[in-house]
């Protein structure tokens with residue numbers, strides 16, 4: 018430590034220098050400051066360049082990175098630059114602004130306009146000292162155009178509450194009279210501040226008495242400040258104030274300064290009726306008269322920014338279903354059908370009435386890319402860069418002999434260019450899982466096929482896609498991936514040979530996997546399982562009823578965890594307990610084929626599937 | 637590398653700590669949903685727990701942190717060696733960053749590799765990185781629906797299947813999903829709620845002594861993390877031992893028919909949606925019994941975990957002002973008083 022260094026008392030400084038010197042000492046531990054400067058954002062710049070100057074006397078120079086006004090999160094976090102990657106022929110990574118601001122300042126102009134995803138990225142950097150996977154250490158300066166605290170916390174100039182929560186300080190530069198000092202005074206002050214910063218290098222060893230910690234917590238409680246973070250900031254600031262003054266122990270004056278800087282602005286942002294008057298509040302200095310902000314602030318922390326996230330919230334909670342027991346104990350189709358819908362709403366969170374089907378989705382503004390097609394100019398196609406590169410990639414080695422174009426860059430030909438297919442409406446994909454084992458064949462495979470045909474007719478009317486999984490022998494096979502071609506489905510089904518064991522677990526596993534893929538593409542899967550429920554082949558293709566049944570039930574329960582509607586059609590000669598238990602484990606509707614004439618199957622499927630009109634409204 | 641705040645040094649938050657320990661003992665309980673105000677240290681607890689758990693063995697360089705004796709084949713370079721080297725690594729905690737794309741979550745086509753070699757290759761995503769560990773989603777209520785669905789699907793099945801961009805890939809992705817959220821900033825969809833095994837609430841402590849303790853411990857930690865961690869080393873080891881022995885004891889914990897009956901009566905009484913309430917409650921109680929060194933599940937274990945296993949499964953009556961936890965406590969006391977009588 019420098020022996021010439023002298024400390025400085027915080028009381029002798031105006032608030033903006035108090036905050037400035039604390040941020041210069043270790044702004045990255047304090048989150049940063051929100052700075053109100055109304056119509057003159059340059060005030061914040063000037064203020065920041067002064068404290069940056071102080072800091073650079075003691076520490077390595079710190080950079081100031083300004084974000085754009087509406088800074089997208091990608092720009093903060095960086096990542097692969099696809100255009101440059103194509104042009105250069107190797108992956109080009111751009112450094113995000115957070116990483117660029119490492120060990121320095123991140124200035125957010127018009128902080129109230131920053132998108133909430135970007136705000137969250139900044140908060141994440143402050144909380145966890147990282148930007149994506151890169152370690153960063155930043156101090157954020159959020160410049161707000163709000164004129165006072167009530168505007169800062171509610172209304173159209175409000176800054177995201179999550180960001181305010183991270184900031185130790187709030188500074189009103191429009192009101193702070195620091196600018197009136199003359200140059201000479203400034204130079205003197207700068208000297209003593211930098212000297213104090215040298216003195217404060219021992220801040221880690223500054224102790225704080227337990228009674229002072231208690232006082233801090235009492236005052237926070239009395240002011241209605243529940244956030245632990247504000248209290249931690251306050252303790253840290255008290256310590257730093259002591260260190261800057263050259264003390265090795267926090268005294269009550271240091272704590273008062275800390276509380277006025279960290280608590281006062283939060284307390285004033287609280288509604289008037291919630292800010293209780295207490296003894297501890299009375300003896301702490303207020304940097305600004307409170308009356309100008311308290312009267313007209315109706316709310317404490319605003320949550321406006323979250324409104325857009327809640328817009329696709331589901332309907333009222335009472336849409337949820339009664340218990341599932343009804344499903345199993347009701348044998349008659351009509352009553353079964355009545356309970357089907359509700360039972361399914363219970364087990365199939367993603368697709369029920371309370372689910373996303375039929376709702377406008379927030380991510381829908383560009384539609385969802387569901388596939389790739391060859392680019393054709395003049396058809397409104399949108400180029401899909403990734404798919405284009407992918408199409409070109411296998412040819413690169415070939416096209417480089419003889420060398421064409423610029424060495425090191427991929428050679429992309431017109432036929433490589435791909436466009437995305439974007440989807441507007443949600444599509445239902447009916448996954449038929451048909452038991453073609455020996456036991457099923459002897460029973461009623463033919464009738465099962467007939468049932469599927471009926472359902473296929475239904476699918477045709479609904480323009481659903483269908484997929485077919487067949488299980489027999491050692492395993493289940495995806496015979497037909499999701500398709501619109503119902504003719505193919507019908508032919509596959511008719512030609513289906515029968516025989517062999519019943520690997521039910523594999524079949525359910527595979528149906529579940531396919532359902533997940535369907536869902537991931539933004540579609541709604543519906544599993545229609547036709548079986549007698551008599552599993553006798555396990556997942557490894559080994560025979561044995563007990564183990565096979567156990568595994569089947571286990572697979573069923575696992576599938577029931579996912580938001581997949583399902584229907585089990587029991588194709589045993591007589592409805593049997595095994596199939597019914599399986600339906601319970603699946604959380605699926607159960608229909609015994611003997612009682613199922615064409616009409617009741619149709620109705621069962623109609624009940625499980627959402628009506629057409631509801632499904633397309635997402636377009 | 638940032639030093640993690642010790643799990644045992646976390647003040648209060650008993651329910652969160654208990655739920656996280658249960659999920660570490662029996663991941664099959666399902667994920668944990670932590671609901672609470674901003675700034676209550678939700679992410680601290682999960683990071684703290686993960687760094688307390690004993691390291692896991694894996695194949696050196698494996699992209700999927702495969703366990704050395706996992707019978708599932710792994711296609712990665714490291715695993716294809718004849719004698720792959722076995723190393724120890726910390727249990728992963730993977731954060732889902734904000735605005736994350738689906739590609740990043742499930743994995744995607746590796747462009748760089750394709751450009752350089754002309755080969756298609758799969759680049760594993762965050763689900764792969766979270767295998768055998770924890771996947772933490774802050775503000776899960778603000779995440780896009782389709783990403784949430786992917787997470788919940790994979791968390792339930794333990795397998796990530798990617799079929800797109802000409803890539804066909806499946807790899808194990810067994811992780812405990814930890815979601816946190818502030819209900820004031822967006823209600824959770826009910827259908828999302830009950831796919832979490834356990835749900836707990838955190839609040840900023842009302843109790844002054846507790847707040848003082850939080851502020852002084854955090855303060856100490858911030859000043860000198862290494863020294864702080866060293867001071868808590870013994871307590872951490874104690875918690876670790878409890879979890880490790882609970883993991884090995886859990887299979888032997890007996891659940892009597894009487895307890896099963898009590899649990900189903902409780903669920904009927906509360907009219908919880910679905911069977912998952914019953915099953916989760918029993919599993920959580922079993923893990924809790926194992927944690928407390930009990931050879932069987934007792935009524936006390938049910939009482940301990942019933943709120944966290946059931947509170948998010950109760951149907952909400954908009955006119956009913958009584959909170960879920962209160963309803964559960966009432967039902968519990970009715971049930972056990974009746975048994976005692």
Ligand SMILES: [Zn+2]
Pocket residue numbers: 695697698699700701702710711712713714715
């Ligand atoms: Zn591997």
